[in-house]
Every structure is written in structure tokens, then in C-alpha cells.
Amino acid sequence: MKKVKFCLIGAGRAGMVNARNFEFNIAESEVVAVVDSNLEAARKAAEELNTNDYYGSFDEALIKSDFDAVCIGAPTFVHCEAVVKAAEAGKHIYSEKPLSISLEEADKMERVIRKNKVKFQIDFMRRFDKNFLRAKKLIEDGAIGTPILIKSVGRGPGLPPEWYADLKKSNGLLAEVNSHDFDSMRWLIGGNFKQVYALADNFKLPQYKEKYPDFYDTAAVILKFENGVLGVVDGCCPATYGYDVRVEILGTEGMLQIGSKQAYSVMVWNKDKNLISEGNQSWKTLFKDAYEEGARHFVNCILINSEPKVGIIDGKKAVEIVIAANKSIKSGKPIDL
Numbered sequence: 529m530k531k532v533k534f535c536l537i538g539a540g541r542a543g544m545v546n547a548r549n550f551e552f553n554i555a556e557s558e559v560v561a562v563v564d565s566n567l568e569a570a571r572k573a574a575e576e577l578n579t580n581d582y583y584g585s586f587d588e589a590l591i592k593s594d595f596d597a598v599c600i601g602a603p604t605f606v607h608c609e610a611v612v613k614a615a616e617a618g619k620h621i622y623s624e625k626p627l628s629i630s631l632e633e634a635d636k637m638e639r640v641i642r643k644n645k646v647k648f649q650i651d652f653m654r655r656f657d658k659n660f661l662r663a664k665k666l667i668e669d670g671a672i673g674t675p676i677l678i679k680s681v682g683r684g685p686g687l688p689p690e691w692y693a694d695l696k697k698s699n700g701l702l703a704e705v706n707s708h709d710f711d712s713m714r715w716l717i718g719g720n721f722k723q724v725y726a727l728a729d730n731f732k733l734p735q736y737k738e739k740y741p742d743f744y745d746t747a748a749v750i751l752k753f754e755n756g757v758l759g760v761v762d763g764c765c766p767a768t769y770g771y772d773v774r775v776e777i778l779g780t781e782g783m784l785q786i787g788s789k790q791a792y793s794v795m796v797w798n799k800d801k802n803l804i805s806e807g808n809q810s811w812k813t814l815f816k817d818a819y820e821e822g823a824r825h826f827v828n829c830i831l832i833n834s835e836p837k838v839g840i841i842d843g844k845k846a847v848e849i850v851i852a853a854n855k856s857i858k859s860g861k862p863i864d865l
């Protein structure tokens with residue numbers, strides 16, 4: 529059987545989650561090369577992923593190694609360059625979210641992907657999560673009537689790497705954590721964003737105030753969709769109590785919730801304390817199966833030559849709303865899209 533050969537670009541937290549799936553959990557794929565600007569990180573990852581092929585730059589891997597696709601886990605500000613180089617070399621692309629830093633970058637990425645006819649999938653893993661898929665189906669089947677209001681809580685646990693604090697390199701919390709909320713809301717509601725108003729502040733990380741004055745760790749966002757549905761996103765990182773993802777959709781005939789804390793926690797009542805709750809601590813565990821399903825979907829799309837169901841337009845729409853929300857935070861005004 530032919531296996532799809534991957535080169536991992538960026539062997540950090542997210543990159544390794546996907547690379548392990550491609551190497552160990554999906555029979556039709558393997559990781560044959562690893563690139564990381566930190567050569568020691570590349571070496572260690574290559575060792576774990578059963579390959580001797582590792583490099584400090586993607587240019588070197590393109591010359592010396594042989595692969596069909598890339599798995600991009602490098603920081604957000606590297607995505608555009610990596611996607612453009614991969615597409616121009618005819619490699620299929622599985623990339624981390626957020627798609628890019630700017631819409632200009634996103635347009636460039638879309639052009640080069642279309643021109644070179646390579647497959648592109650963005651890692652919005654909620655699209656492959658069984659609870660999100662069930663909710664989508666229930667909405668389509670009319671279980672709650674017509675959706676009128678969607679609320680999404682997206683709170684990340686540990687503090688991400690420092691580049692995330694620099695909004696020029698990441699677009700901040702709303703991009704790095706809440707782009708998942710924006711994407712899944714747009715998908716569940718089946719409509720694009722029309723207007724956004726956002727407030728945000730740095731409550732928890734005074735050490736960043738001088739170096740990164742635009743940095744915020746908590747945000748409240750109000751949205752309106754083109755089809756009239758209202759939306760609310762509540763984001764925070766670091767949320768020290770764990771990884772918290774909850775969505776509630778109010779419809780004309782009912783209400784639907786995804787991911788209540790109880791659904792993935794153990795609760796204990798005893799004489800010493802009223803309640804001890806062991807909640808989920810990490811995105812890696814909560815969405816373990818969804819990451820694997822997303823990766824498997826991409827491999828399958830390459831093998832049977834079909835289009836991945838989460839692509840460049842989904843990535844662009846999430847970048848567009850994040851940039852508008854950040855504009856709203858800066859200006860204090862609602863922004864039309």
C-alpha cells in the first residue's frame with residue numbers, strides 16, 4: 529500500500545500531536561522528515577518519529593528529502609512562507625490554525641494553493657469532534673428550530689510560547705485560542721459574520737504590560753451573522769483551572785449545549801468539601817480523537833483525490849473576523865465586515 533509521506537515543519541506542541549497521528553495512528557501515512565529552526569528539537573522529534581531525516585530549514589528539506597505533503601506546526605507568523613514554499617513545490621498541506629497573520633497573506637496562500645492544485649486542510653479539529661458533529665446534525669434536523677443566538681466559551685490552560693504575546697506575530701488570544709470558536713460558530717450556524725464588537729484586557733499577566741502593550745488575556749466579543757443570528761465569544765488564556773470549551777445554541781424551538789464541564793469531568797461530593805471536580809486540563813486530551821480524525825480525513829483526501837472539508841476559505845474567514853475584532857478592541861467601536 530502506498531503511504532502518504534509527510535515532512536513535519538515545526539516540531540512543537542501542535543506539530544507533534546499531528547505528526548504522531550500521521551506516523552503512528554494512521555496506517556496510510558508516515559512522517560519521513562522533520563524541520564525545526566531549533567535543530568535539536570528537530571533531531572529529538574525525528575528520533576521519536578522513526579526517521580533520520582531532520583533539518584534546520586524547510587529549504588534544505590525540499591532539496592534533500594522526498595515527501596508528498598507537509599504538516600505545518602510552526603508558529604503562526606511562519607505559516608504563509610511555509611505554505612507558499614510547499615505549494616510551489618507541489619506538496620499537499622496540512623496546516624495549523626490560524627491560517628495567517630493578515631488577509632494579504634491569506635490571499636497569497638489561496639492563490640498559490642489553487643495555482644498548484646495541492647490539497648489544503650486547516651487544523652480546525654472541532655469539525656471532526658463527535659459532539660460538534662452531532663450538534664451540527666441536530667441543528668440541520670431542526671431539533672432546536674431556527675438558531676437565533678450562539679455562545680461559545682474558549683479558554684486555554686497554560687501560557688502559550690512567548691511569541692503569542694506579540695500581536696504582530698500572532699494576532700493574540702482571539703486568533704490563537706478563539707479562532708476555533710469563530711470557525712465552529714460559523715460552521716454550526718451556516719453563515720458568515722456581519723458585525724463584531726469586542727472588549728479585552730490584560731488581567732493576569734502584568735509582566736507583559738511593558739513589552740507587549742497590546743497583549744490581552746481575556747476578551748468578550750459580540751457578533752452578528754449575515755443571516756441575523758447573534759453570537760457571543762468569551763475567551764481567556766491562561767485559564768488556570770483547565771481547558772474549557774463550551775457552546776450553547778438557542779433556537780426558536782429549543783436549546784442545545786456542547787461540552788458542559790460535567791461531560792468530561794469527575795465530580796465528587798464528600799464531607800470535607802461540597803464539590804471536587806477533576807476537569808479536563810488540555811486540548812490534547814479533550815480533542816484527541818478529533819485531531820486523529822482530521823488527520824485521517826486529510827490523508828484520505830490525498831489518496832482518493834477529493835477536497836478536504838475544512839479548507840483555505842474557512843481559514844480566511846477566521847482570520848478576517850479576528851482582525852476585525854482586534855480593530856474593535858483598539859477603536860472601541862463595532863466593526864462591519
Ligand SMILES: NC(=O)c1ccc[n+]([C@@H]2O[C@H](COP(=O)([O-])OP(=O)(O)OC[C@H]3O[C@@H](n4cnc5c(N)ncnc54)[C@H](O)[C@@H]3O)[C@@H](O)[C@H]2O)c1
Nearest residue numbers: 538539540541542564565566601602603604624625626689
Ligand atoms: N489546532 C490546535 O488546537 C492548536 C493547538 C496549539 C497550537 N496550535 C497552533 O500551532 C502553531 C504552533 O503553536 P505551538 O503552541 O505548537 O508552538 P511551539 O512554540 O510549541 O512550536 C513551534 C515550533 O516551531 C519551531 N519553529 C519556529 N520557527 C520555525 C521555522 N521558521 N521553521 C520551522 N520551525 C520553526 C519552533 O522551534 C517550535 O519547535 C500555532 O500556529 C498555534 O496557533 C494549534
